Structures are given as structure tokens and as C-alpha cells.
Ligand SMILES: [Ca+2]
């Protein structure tokens with residue numbers, strides 16, 4: 156477990172690094188696709204967001220949300236991903252919307268760094284963003 160500091164530019168540089176970002180998102184997609192059919196269903200995506208805690212971060216909620224509101228929230232999130240309304244989220248829809256969400260997070264963070272405590276094996280994209288920045292800093296100091 157470690158503490159990382161991230162700010163908007165950490166997240167933005169991760170998102171703009173297509174190969175790193177797509178690789179991380181694709182890995183996440185495969186991990187979330189519990190039944191392995193290459194699509195994310197409503198329930199698979201909901202599990203994803205519960206584990207990533209992106210909803211709470213994104214909406215700045217620190218109070219318990221009533222289950223019904225939370226369900227509506229997840230429905231809206233799902234619809235945001237499922238652009239073609241097929242009822243499932245494919246890999247490309249997932250990439251596009253994750254990019255949009257991460258940029259929204261970057262916007263929210265601005266230049267004000269936040270501290271995050273993360274498990275070393277934390278699968279979240281924010282952890283990936285922090286790792287990428289750390290590796291770049293490491294490379295630059297040699
Ligand atoms: Ca699936």
C-alpha cells in the first residue's frame with residue numbers, strides 16, 4: 156500500500172497517452188467482463204463502478220446515497236457508456252466513455268493535488284495514471 160499524489164495533469168497525461176490508456180482500459184474491460192462475451196452488461200458495469208468508486212469521486216458524494224437514487228445514477232452512467240443503445244457496452248464504447256470520465260476527473264482536480272491511499276494491486280485507472288507519472292519521473296532523473 157502506498158500514498159500517491161495526483162492532480163489534473165497526472166490524469167490528463169495518462170489519458171492522452173493512447174497506448175498506455177487503451178491498454179489499461181482494455182485490461183479493465185476484460186477483467187470486468189465476468190461472463191467473457193466481449194460485452195459489458197448493466198450488472199457487470201455496475202460492479203465495475205462499485206469497485207472503482209468512480210461514481211463517488213466523480214460526484215463528490217461523501218454521504219450515503221439512497222439505494223433508489225443510486226440505481227438511477229447507475230442507469231444514467233450505463234446509458235452514458237451505451238451510446239448506440241444496444242443494451243450492452245462494447246470495448247470501443249467503454250474506451251470512449253472512460254476517457255470522457257477521466258478527463259472530467261482531471262477537470263475537477265485542476266491543479267489542486269489530492270492524496271490517495273492505494274493498494275499496490277489497485278486496478279483503478281487513477282492508480283495507473285499515478286504509476287505512469289512515477290515511471291516518467293523516474294526515467295527523467297537518470
Ligand atoms: Ca459480459
Ligand SMILES: [Ca+2]
Nearest residue numbers: 237241243244
Ligand atoms: Ca452498445
